[in-house]
Amino acid sequence: MVTRRDFLRGCAAVLLGSRAVGPAARGAAPELDPRSIPKYVTPLPIPPVMPAAPGEDPGTYVIAVRRFRQRMLPPGYPVTTVFGYGAPHRPETFATPAWTIEARADRPVQVTWVNQLVGRDGRHLPHLLSVDPTLHWANPPGGVAHRDHRPSFTSTPGPYRGPVPIVTHLHGGHSPDDSDGHPEAWFLPAACTVPAGYAAEGSRYAEFAEAFAERTGVTWRPGSAVYRYRNDQAAATLWYHDHALGITRLNVYAGLAGFYLIRGGPADLPQGVLPWPAPQAGDPPGLRYHEIPLAVQDRSFTADGALHYPDRRDAGGATGAYLPHGDVPPIWVPEFFGTTMLVNGVTWPVLDVEPCRYRFRLLNGCNSRTLILSIAASPAVRPVRAALPLWCVGGDGGFLPSPVELERLTLAPAERADVVVDFTGVREGTELYLVNEGPDVPYRGDGSDRPADPATTGQVMKFVVRALTGRDTSVPPGRLELPSPAPLGEAVRTRRLALLERESATPEVGPVAALLGVEGARPVPYGWHDPVTENPAVGDVEVWEFHNHTVDAHPMHIHEVMFEVVGREPFRGPARGPYPWERGRKDAVIAPPQQVTRVKARFDLAGRYVWHCHILEHEDNEMMRPYRIGP
Numbered sequence: 120m121v122t123r124r125d126f127l128r129g130c131a132a133v134l135l136g137s138r139a140v141g142p143a144a145r146g147a148a149p150e151l152d153p154r155s156i157p158k159y160v161t162p163l164p165i166p167p168v169m170p171a172a173p174g175e176d177p178g179t180y181v182i183a184v185r186r187f188r189q190r191m192l193p194p195g196y197p198v199t200t201v202f203g204y205g206a207p208h209r210p211e212t213f214a215t216p217a218w219t220i221e222a223r224a225d226r227p228v229q230v231t232w233v234n235q236l237v238g239r240d241g242r243h244l245p246h247l248l249s250v251d252p253t254l255h256w257a258n259p260p261g262g263v264a265h266r267d268h269r270p271s272f273t274s275t276p277g278p279y280r281g282p283v284p285i286v287t288h289l290h291g292g293h294s295p296d297d298s299d300g301h302p303e304a305w306f307l308p309a310a311c312t313v314p315a316g317y318a319a320e321g322s323r324y325a326e327f328a329e330a331f332a333e334r335t336g337v338t339w340r341p342g343s344a345v346y347r348y349r350n351d352q353a354a355a356t357l358w359y360h361d362h363a364l365g366i367t368r369l370n371v372y373a374g375l376a377g378f379y380l381i382r383g384g385p386a387d388l389p390q391g392v393l394p395w396p397a398p399q400a401g402d403p404p405g406l407r408y409h410e411i412p413l414a415v416q417d418r419s420f421t422a423d424g425a426l427h428y429p430d431r432r433d434a435g436g437a438t439g440a441y442l443p444h445g446d447v448p449p450i451w452v453p454e455f456f457g458t459t460m461l462v463n464g465v466t467w468p469v470l471d472v473e474p475c476r477y478r479f480r481l482l483n484g485c486n487s488r489t490l491i492l493s494i495a496a497s498p499a500v501r502p503v504r505a506a507l508p509l510w511c512v513g514g515d516g517g518f519l520p521s522p523v524e525l526e527r528l529t530l531a532p533a534e535r536a537d538v539v540v541d542f543t544g545v546r547e548g549t550e551l552y553l554v555n556e557g558p559d560v561p562y563r564g565d566g567s568d569r570p571a572d573p574a575t576t577g578q579v580m581k582f583v584v585r586a587l588t589g590r591d592t593s594v595p596p597g598r599l600e601l602p603s604p605a606p607l608g609e610a611v612r613t614r615r616l617a618l619l620e621r622e623s624a625t626p627e628v629g630p631v632a633a634l635l636g637v638e639g640a641r642p643v644p645y646g647w648h649d650p651v652t653e654n655p656a657v658g659d660v661e662v663w664e665f666h667n668h669t670v671d672a673h674p675m676h677i678h679e680v681m682f683e684v685v686g687r688e689p690f691r692g693p694a695r696g697p698y699p700w701e702r703g704r705k706d707a708v709i710a711p712p713q714q715v716t717r718v719k720a721r722f723d724l725a726g727r728y729v730w731h732c733h734i735l736e737h738e739d740n741e742m743m744r745p746y747r748i749g750p
């Protein structure tokens with residue numbers, strides 16, 4: 120638990136640190152040509168392990184959000200201003216992606232999340248990116264009465280420049296609702312410049328703070344929230360990221376994401392079976408690792424090194440199309456596709472590997488982009504011929520029933536894959552590439568997708584095979600026996616849900632919102648503000664059907680549960696089971712267009728949760744619904 124004194128000390132550190140940062144670069148600089156950026160010059164950063172709070176029980180963390188600079192582009196280019204997580208008592212820990220939280224199965228973790236997006240003199244920092252105030256979003260200026268609303272305007276507004284709301288979700292966590300990072304449980308920094316009348320917290324913050332205090336005795340300080348994670352779940356690759364209402368796409372794009380790994384328990388393998396070691400707390404720099412998390416993200420930059428994200432919606436010059444005159448949000452864009460590929464926070468990195476086995480925990484941390492990954496001998500030849508297979512051993516929620524040998528791995532936003540790559544026998548000096556054949560536009564998965572630009576976003580990272588320095592004692596992937604989760608059993612009901620879109624009344628503009636709803640003879644769309652329509656009883660096993668009436672695939676994510684993928688059924692065509700790499704437990708599933716995608720889950724913690732599309736632009740603009748477990 121952070122004390123008041125620690126909290127103030129944390130703020131003071133920000134005040135000092137912020138002088139070096141200066142205001143975020145805005146506007147004028149042209150976009151950086153991705154083809155001009157040299158590839159494979161920056162060594163892959165491997166996120167170290169997040170240190171626990173000093174003087175506290177193990178498993179107790181204080182993690183703040185700050186603004187700082189980080190080298191994302193190669194040497195010789197400007198550094199990039201980002202948001203990121205870190206431990207306030209160790210300023211060098213602030214990074215994006217964040218340092219990894221290492222958790223053990225069945226040992227709870229407590230994190231005090233602190234919003235330190237404040238600058239010199241304790242003034243709040245505005246967002247790095249353009250916040251669209253016309254969405255149904257956190258809306259702090261609405262005050263207590265109109266926070267978490269869609270505000271009304273008499274003329275088309277510019278971006279919101281006020282204090283930034285944050286709230287952290289542990290993605291894949293079996294978390295009580297007070298610790299789940301509900302989108303309306305956000306909080307502003309405890310800054311001296313929050314204007315009078317602004318809401319400092321989201322509309323659900325107080326009720327979760329009260330529930331948390333009641334069950335733990337721990338109270339939340341202004342500008343922070345304390346969460347407890349049970350970790351009573353299978354060993355798996357989780358991640359934590361921001362989830363504030365209507366601004367998640369910008370907070371995550373600015374850098375608010377990190378890995379959270381659960382190890383141990385009956386659903387893990389003994390250490391040494393899979394390639395090892397992974398980073399551990401307190402490691403000195405420069406160690407070699409054979410288990411490495413890889414967060415793949417697309418980003419665009421301006422020539423001054425700033426992150427580039429669209430600051431307006433193109434309405435074909437029809438200014439009357441924008442809210443409040445028309446129906447088009449002036450800044451929000453329906454999807455985002457960056458022009459460069461980053462792994463662990465740097466563009467197109469290179470990793471020296473030994474001719475032996477590696478375990479890579481892959482995360483698609485992109486806002487909108489679906490990846491189709493392979494390992495190839497040539498970076499730009501298409502179609503890709505795999506030089507080495509990807510042995511998929513696990514997914515979002517833990518291990519698969521058996522290893523799956525893949526030439527290509529499809530990974531939608533938020534999905535994870537636990538993969539073994541065996542470089543054994545590859546000649547020293549060989550160069551191999553992680554390449555991407557997913558599209559530079561929304562993924563459809565119906566065979567019509569065109570691969571990403573082979574010169575830029577079609578490339579991800581390079582491996583250079585060096586000399587072997589030790590004996591590989593891990594088990595070859597084809598011979599692995601994996602711990603399999605027990606099946607969930609019969610469902611007590613099936614919910615028929617619909618994935619929908621709303622088109623602008625102005626021709627040629629396209630969608631103005633993505634929507635969820637209830638399937639029927641005519642699907643009924645609901646917005647975020649509509650009452651809960653999904654209310655499983657505690658302990659119920661249910662099948663949820665996603666009837667996708669749109670033209671693109673949507674990666675659907677349900678909080679609180681790890682589901683089984685039952686399968687997919689085209690609106691006109693035969694049903695199929697899950698893909699082999701989807702046969703473990705999952706928390707996100709690709710729902711292709713014009714198909715029904717079925718998942719089955721046990722809902723077992725009473726409370727208020729959400730389900731949503733994990734294309735962050737969709738999630739931020741109505742493609743998210745509240746749901747409730749139990750009374």
Ligand SMILES: [Cu+2]
Pocket residue numbers: 633672673674732733734737738742
């Ligand atoms: Cu979507």
